[in-house]
Amino acid sequence: MTTVSATRPERMTRASAAVRKPLLKVEGLNKSFGRTVACRNIDFTLYPGEVIGIVGESGSGKSTLLNCLSGRLAPDAGSIAYDLRRGSEDAPLVDILTLSEPERRMLMRTDWGFVHQNPRDGLRMAVSAGGNIGERPMAIGARHYGDIRREAEDWLARVEIDIDRIDDKPRVFSGGMQQRLQIARNLVTRPRLVFMDEPTGGLDVSVQARLLDLLRGLVRDLGIAAVVVTHDLAVVRLLADRLMVMWRGDVVEAGLTDQVLDDPHHPYTQLLVSSVLQA
Amino acid sequence: MTLGMAGRPTARIEVEGLTLASAAGDILVNDVDLAVSSGEIVALVGESGSGKSLTALAILGLLPRGIMWRGGRVRLNGTDVTGLAGPHASIRGRQIAAIFQDPQASLDPRWTVGRYLTGQFRRYGATSQRAARAAAVDMLARVGLGDPARILGAFPHELSGGMAQRVMIAGALAAGPQFLIADEPTTALDVTTQAQILDLLEDLQADTGLGVLLITHDLGVVAEMAQRVAVLYGGTVMETGEAADVLGAPWHPYTQALLASMPDLAQPAPPRPISGSPGDRLAAGTGCPFQPRCRDAIALCAQRPPSVVVSGSHRAACHRSEPRLPHGFGGDKTQPQTSGYPLPAAGTSSAERRHVG
Structure with a gap:
């Protein structure tokens, strides 16, 4: 045992605390629509900087699970505890369902991000690209025009959009550019947790590859934790550290992404993996 | 048949x-x-x-x-x-x-x-x-x-x-x-x-x-x-032939790049994107529509490409008369920045492309 305790702290240099504290802890989450059970007894824990695929x-x-986790839908039962870091670094996790509306809104604008499948759901199509990026900083008090614009320019560059396009409205952008702008808009406040719903759905393969590359880089560089919902196994293979496979409201298999995909145990996971067509 | x-x-x-x-x-x-x-x-x-x-x-x-x-x-x-x-x-x-x-x-x-x-x-x-x-x-x-x-x-x-x-x-x-x-x-x-x-x-x-x-x-x-496939880009057939030939030994730079940009479930290496978006193309009829995004573009690509017979019914519309080393098929997928399709920020590709047209 002594050897274990001696090597452990070295391996965990990335974690700030000696004991890793979860960022999000979900317990016994249930959600039904009428008689249809959408989520049944979901439990999982997400650590800072970790990407989990569903x-x-x-x-x-x-x-439904993603909408419950992100506070957009109230679950019927269960708790969703998040590390708000209220007061001190080691403050206990807080159930987001107990937060007041202003507190939850603040959380969504600062510490969380949500990347929608359809960029139209996540962008303001009638506001310039720069304005889209500036909205979140402005919502939490940024007022200096020059600073906001500089920040927007910085983020456009990070998501590989030409800075000359800063005053263009997103509706004239291609699908891939809109999706990259949506990512910039979400990451500008340096959230610690980002929810993504089919982030590459509806994009052409050649464009999807670029977005995946970008997401991978940003998530790793900024140490963002993410919950990625997708039906595309190749996407989770690239993005996610861990994987949960859902079938009819249940998590039927969970584990390290490579493990689950290379050695699927549940019959549904086996069917899913074997259904993927490769060129 | x-x-x-x-x-x-x-x-x-x-x-x-x-x-x-x-x-x-x-x-x-x-x-x-x-x-x-x-x-x-x-x-x-x-x-x-x-x-x-x-x-x-x-x-x-x-x-x-x-x-x-x-x-x-x-x-x-x-x-x-x-x-x-x-x-x-x-x-x-x-x-x-x-x-x-x-x-x-x-x-x-x-x-x-x-x-x-x-x-x-x-x-x-x-x-x-x-x-x-x-x-x-x-x-x-x-x-x-x-x-x-x-x-x-x-x-x-x-x-x-x-x-x-x-x-x-x-x-x-x-x-x-x-x-x-x-x-x-x-x-x-x-x-x-x-x-x-x-x-x-x-x-x-x-x-x-x-x-x-x-x-x-x-x-x-x-x-x-x-059994057979025709690959279209910008309204033009880029490559056509038996599916096994076209996918197994793609000849046209577009087909090669498209295959390399597909995420591969079997290996966690990142796919290689094609720069630009499918909207970037030369007006059909003037030149190769893929020219603005093509890594291998040469000056000639601003002219209408000929149909090259690769083998049997396998044909490609490209000015390049010999097949380039196929991208993504040499097992070098792990170094996308050096051998893949570079992102536009990487400078070299846009510089190379600018002398065209």
């Missing part, structure tokens, strides 16, 4:  | 020099040649805006308003049926059927499946309502829907996506067509359902000797299904 077919409950 | 399967005569759709333009005069489909024989699955693959769906609609004579026919012929078994107009209108549905991407949108939400299917069979020859209903029950069983009686009474919203697509296939096959044009038939479906629908199409095709023109953006689907 895969499953349509109707498996993965999007 | 010489003898018809299941005792049917061999039929053939030939598209020659199909050229379509928008009302503003932009060429959307440029000089596309394509042929589908009964008993084979031919894939038309491309990204958005490549003209693959327009090509299908042109064959069906269903071009939306504002699309101008600039040239080209469609022949069915040697007869010119371009536009399926006038005396040829009855070919659509009877000899050439079609299914589309979103089955739920293709079905009338107010009609039960039974009303739709019996209507199809009445229209295509069933002499009585009773006979049409019996044929509908048979057909539902053939497309793999158990409990046909229940399905016949169901409305589209009560069906899952996979069931709705099976119903669409049943309706399309009601007239016993020789050809089926399937425009992204599985794009809206889950992977597991996609696999089932593709299996069904393959079985039906083998059973009935149907010729299938499969339109898709998914190279995985092409590899699984098609």
Whole structure:
């Protein structure tokens, strides 16, 4: 045992505290629509900087789960505890369902991000690209025009959008550019947790590859934790450290992404993996 | 492909020099040649805006308003049926059927499946309502829907996506067509359902000797299904040939880049993106449409590329006379920044490209 305790702290240099404190802890989450059970007894823990993928077919409950986690939908039962770092670094996790509306809104604008499948749901199409990026800083008090614009320019560069396009409205952007702008808009406040709903759905393969590359880089560089919902196993293979497979409201298999995909145990996961067509 | 399967005569759709333009005069489909024989699955693959769906609609004579026919012929078994107009209108549905991407949108939400299917069979020859209903029950069983009686009474919203697509296939096959044009038939479906629908199409095709023109953006689907493939970009056929040749030894830089940009489930190495977006292309007819995004572009690419015979029926439209080292097939996928398609920020690619045109 002594050897273990001697090597452990070295391996965990990335974690700030000696004991890793979870960022998000979900326990016993249930959600039904009438008699249809969308999520049944979901438990999982997400650590800072970790990316978890949720895969499953349509109707498996993965999007409902994401909406519950991100505070957009109230679960029927269960708790979603998040590390708000209220007061001190080691303050206990707080159930987001107990937060007041202003507190929750603040959380969504600062510490959380949500990347929608359809950029139209996540962007203001009638506001310039720069304005889209500046909205979150402005919502939490930034007022200096020059600073906000500089920040917007910085983020456009990071998501590989030409700075000359800063005053263009997103509706004239291509699908891939809109999605990259949506990512910039979410990451500008340096959230610690980002929810993504099919972030590459609806994009052409050649464009999707670039977005995946970018997301991978940003998530790793900034140490962002993310919950990625997708039906595309190749996307989770690239982005996610861990994977949960949902089927009819249940998590039927969970584990390290490579482990689950290379050696699927549940019959549904096996079917899913074997259904993927490769060129 | 010489003898018809299941005792049917061999039929053939030939598209020659199909050229379509928008009302503003932009060429959307440029000089596309394509042929589908009964008993084979031919894939038309491309990204958005490549003209693959327009090509299908042109064959069906269903071009939306504002699309101008600039040239080209469609022949069915040697007869010119371009536009399926006038005396040829009855070919659509009877000899050439079609299914589309979103089955739920293709079905009338107010009609039960039974009303739709019996209507199809009445229209295509069933002499009585009773006979049409019996044929509908048979057909539902053939497309793999158990409990046909229940399905016949169901409305589209009560069906899952996979069931709705099976119903669409049943309706399309009601007239016993020789050809089926399937425009992204599985794009809206889950992977597991996609696999089932593709299996069904393959079985039906083998059973009935149907010729299938499969339109898709998914190279995985092409590899699984098609005997032959045409790769479209910017309305132009970039590469065509046997699917195994085109996907196994892609010759055109676009096909190579497209394959390299696909995430590979088998290896966690990142896919290599193609710079720019599918909207970046040279106006069709002036040069190679892929030139603005092509890593291998040379000055000559601003001119119309020749059709190079790679081997047998494998052809590519590219000025480069010898195949480049294929991207993504040399096992160097782990170093995307040095050997892959560099991102535009990487400088070198845009500098290289600027001397062109």
